[in-house]
Amino acid sequence: MYLTKEEEGMLQGEAGEIYSRLFRLLVRLGEIYGAEKMISVGSVQVAGVSYKSIGEPGTAFLEDIAAQQAKAKVLTFLNPAGMDLENYKALGFPESFAKNQLRIIHAFKQMGIIITSTCTPYLAGNLPRFREHIAWSESSAVSFANSVIGARTNREGGPSALAASLCGRTPEYGLHIWENRQPTIQVDVQTTLETTSDYGALGYYVGKQVKNKIPYFTGITDANTDHLKALGAAMAASGAVALYHIEELTPEADLVSASDLETISVEPIHLKETYTKLTQGDEPDIVILGCPHASLREIAELAKKVDGKTLKKPVWICTSRMMKEAADRMGFTDIITKAGGQIVSDTCMVVSPIEDMGFTQTGVNSGKAANYMPGFCKQKVIFADIDTLLSEVS
Ligand code: F3S
Numbered sequence: 001m002y003l004t005k006e007e008e009g010m011l012q013g014e015a016g017e018i019y020s021r022l023f024r025l026l027v028r029l030g031e032i033y034g035a036e037k038m039i040s041v042g043s044v045q046v047a048g049v050s051y052k053s054i055g056e057p058g059t060a061f062l063e064d065i066a067a068q069q070a071k072a073k074v075l076t077f078l079n080p081a082g083m084d085l086e087n088y089k090a091l092g093f094p095e096s097f098a099k100n101q102l103r104i105i106h107a108f109k110q111m112g113i114i115i116t117s118t119c120t121p122y123l124a125g126n127l128p129r130f131r132e133h134i135a136w137s138e139s140s141a142v143s144f145a146n147s148v149i150g151a152r153t154n155r156e157g158g159p160s161a162l163a164a165s166l167c168g169r170t171p172e173y174g175l176h177i178w179e180n181r182q183p184t185i186q187v188d189v190q191t192t193l194e195t196t197s198d199y200g201a202l203g204y205y206v207g208k209q210v211k212n213k214i215p216y217f218t219g220i221t222d223a224n225t226d227h228l229k230a231l232g233a234a235m236a237a238s239g240a241v242a243l244y245h246i247e248e249l250t251p252e253a254d255l256v257s258a259s260d261l262e263t264i265s266v267e268p269i270h271l272k273e274t275y276t277k278l279t280q281g282d283e284p285d286i287v288i289l290g291c292p293h294a295s296l297r298e299i300a301e302l303a304k305k306v307d308g309k310t311l312k313k314p315v316w317i318c319t320s321r322m323m324k325e326a327a328d329r330m331g332f333t334d335i336i337t338k339a340g341g342q343i344v345s346d347t348c349m350v351v352s353p354i355e356d357m358g359f360t361q362t363g364v365n366s367g368k369a370a371n372y373m374p375g376f377c378k379q380k381v382i383f384a385d386i387d388t389l390l391s392e393v394s
Helices: 004-010 016-030 050-069 095-110 139-149 158-167 196-210 224-240 269-279 296-306 322-330 332-339 367-377 385-393
Strands: 039-040 041-046 077-079 169-171 185-189 215-218 262-266 286-294 315-319 341-345 361-364 380-383
Touching: 004 039, 004 050, 039 224, 041 158, 041 296, 050 095, 050 158, 050 315, 050 322, 139 286, 139 367, 158 169, 185 196, 196 262, 196 269, 196 367, 196 380, 224 286, 224 367, 286 367, 286 385, 296 315, 296 322, 296 332, 296 341, 296 385, 315 322, 315 332, 322 332, 322 341, 332 341, 361 367, 361 385
Parallel strands: 041 077, 185 215, 185 262, 286 315, 286 361, 315 341, 361 380
Antiparallel strands: 039 169
């Protein structure tokens, strides 16, 4: 692989042993995937933040890097942590877990990484531009950045994203290259999509069918960005879709070549079967919304729905700290809290230890959460739209 003089120096340890170690990881990755050179990245999003996911070995790895004074070279955000970093006591997160989670956060902070734990960095101050090269990790954020914004990123693992942050580079391969962003299958949607959970169900179904192909959707006419984040998240979870295009809707759809593709269609029955398949529970102990992390519009919608009501069971909506602060200012937090709900920041239902908090059945409106919660959180899931979920706990 061609390396500039500066990159060669970094590899040889001129900037310090830690940078040499991390840059070697990027070079090896580039060699595996046939990259010809390194490219600069505009921003990074690092996964592997929850103590539940990385445990003691991962925590020690991060503390070691931080102790060697390694610093982020570009704007870097974090994926959700295992708990609300400010309100964890009131929400009942176990003290021993909190102690270890805070060690991880401290290590990232020492590296100069912004302590913003979210899978929607694009809503919280880390917004790449069209065609900007970035190195993001979390699969729904990767899908949104590639598909809805038209930025360019592979799905990075935790260590490769961290290396990209600290070295400011990533190897040029995969979705960084225009030829690799062409659609490989057409998906003709022949069903109406009304709620965010409908988009999650569509994403789950299509992800299962297309696996890691690049879908080109036709028949979706009026999706907003919340719908698109739900669609992309579910497709990345049930398949491995990191990029999709939607005719007349996403920015690269007019630029790619979408003729003569194998075509599959999605009928109403497929969505109906997906709702059934993703529901194993009968009555939720808790409803958790905000996967991917809720936008302000989604928080406002929830506030409107629960205004003046009394919820009989816990209802959480997960979001970034930035959205929570805006919700505080707008009075949405007050309304939701008075009804008995919570706006939970910095974490989500999948990476927090909710199975240790007495919950066994969780209601979700996210295809991605419904996909992961049985395995990761030992939950029986009730997958439905918000109105149906709220009617079960009001
Ligand atoms: Fe985000 Fe957690 Fe869902 S990281 S996409 S809220 S599983």
